[in-house]
Amino acid sequence: MKQAAIGHQLFYDTILSGNRNTACAHCHHPDFGTSDGLSLGIGEGGVGLGPDRTPGDGDSRIRKRVPRNSPGLWNLGAREIDVMFHDGRLSRSDLYGNGFNSPAEEYLPQGLNSVLAAQALFPLTAQFEMAGNTGENEIIGAVQDRIDRGWPILAKRVRTDPRYGPAFVEAFDTVDAPIDVSIVEIGNALAAFMALEWRSTDSPFDRFLAGDGGALSPGQRAGMDLFYGKAACATCHSGPLLSDQKFHALGLPPFGPGRTRRFDPYARDVGRMAETDRIEDAYRFRTPMLRNVALTAPYGHNGAFATLDGIIRHHLDAEASLASWTPDMAKLTPVAWLAGGDFVILQDRLEMDRQSLARDLAPQALSEEEIAHLVDFMHALTGEMATRTTFGIPEWFRP
Structure with a gap:
């Protein structure tokens, strides 16, 4: 302690x-x-907290967004x-x-x-x-x-x-x-x-696993059955941590500066391949754990989706999701001197073609009701103590 x-x-x-x-x-x-509530964070040089954090000004202003979602x-x-x-x-x-x-x-x-x-x-x-x-x-x-x-x-x-x-x-x-x-x-x-x-191990889902059959609402129970059954979410979100700790290509809409390698000619993020140098790892990212996932929006390695509904729908049909995604869906702090490069990668036909070749998600058809049940189940993963932690936020840090 x-x-x-x-x-x-x-x-x-x-x-x-x-x-x-x-x-x-x-x-x-x-x-x-x-x-931090943002798709891509405002790091060193920023002022404030969360979505209200500003990029600073003068010589101390930020030079780049944090390339990946926090x-x-x-x-x-x-x-x-x-x-x-x-x-x-x-x-x-x-x-x-x-x-x-x-x-x-x-x-x-x-x-x-x-x-x-x-x-x-x-x-x-x-x-x-x-x-x-x-x-x-x-x-x-x-x-x-x-x-x-x-x-x-x-x-x-x-x-x-x-x-x-x-x-x-x-x-x-x-x-x-x-x-x-x-x-x-x-x-x-x-x-x-x-x-x-x-x-965090005290969610309604945890109580259900411990034998409390009433811990989940009917919608959450239906979502759990989909998660481990028809929707096949547990193929990757498996085990007690709800993650296989492996890497998968979801085809998320790319934007931001990307975590580029030294020799990358433009703002792209090749994911796991940057570590392994293996072409089969291109555009693959680690499966996130899902405890308290309802609290941690936006979702994806770059925070492309602001809602659980959005990221779930992307998993069900990545091509359709990418086609309908628009830049205003990203939760980005406005930064005038960086705006010109924020979405440049979406206009690069060759890079988008490369990314389209790396997709690990097969399209699935779920009804609107089934999607709503999956969202309900995600909320059942929120722990009761998530907002009542041991130490809490120091008074001197609060705005």
Whole structure:
């Protein structure tokens, strides 16, 4: 609990960002289901929270939207999870001798106690999420030299802060004095907090599985039967986490800057292929878990659909959904200096043709009533404690 208490404070503190202006909670806020309510987020340089977050102005304004949708954080502390990020670029592995295959490769430090702890370190190194723009601070300068070189600077910030140094000594057996605090303890503290704060296993669906036959309404029960039967949702959304932790191509409408590779000539996102370099992984993204999914809109790796009804209909007929999708359906903060590139990929015939070749969804016919039942079942996955968590939002972070 002591480690989680430190992680709680750090999660809402801007001390971990290059310019000391962005916290983890700006993109993962409980008021928006531990996401941010946007299709593509406004990271470093932004002002405010959620859909009301603005892109800043002057020299500190944002240079780019965050390329992918901010995922919810529910149940990320589960032991069954072995892969993180939409493209799986972080996973458990012995490849580099530190327990993980990650963008930091052998430079990821030893001692991180979970894949969630390792994941917590990477937004700190991302220019448009927390690190800041070139020339603005020492963190981004160090990261651009090598990805791991910003972490010791952040660790020094934290351990020399009187709020944190003594707290780490008390909470960690490996820390005898504040000078011993490294990015490893910081990552482990953040993971301890997230695993405790956003554990969700008390939904009506969970009560039904435990034997409470009345936990689901008739519509929710019908939706569950469709989910595990005719609609075949459980083909991918399987197991206790409602995810197979694998990668699938859904053919979502592409927009935004994309998480491009260094040699990509334009704004596109090839998904899992960016990690594996295998053509068969092109445009595939990790299956999301579904606990509290009704709280975490918009949906998809780029937040293309604002409603559960919309993303379900896309699963049923991706071609028809893509044909009817319009840019106003994306929940994007208006940014005048980025607007010209927001939807440029939709006009690229060759890229759209490439994406059309990667589809893992076969069309299915469901009635309007059946679609409504599936939506009802998604609401049955919302936990009772989702809005009454252990630590809550610090008073000093509230607007």
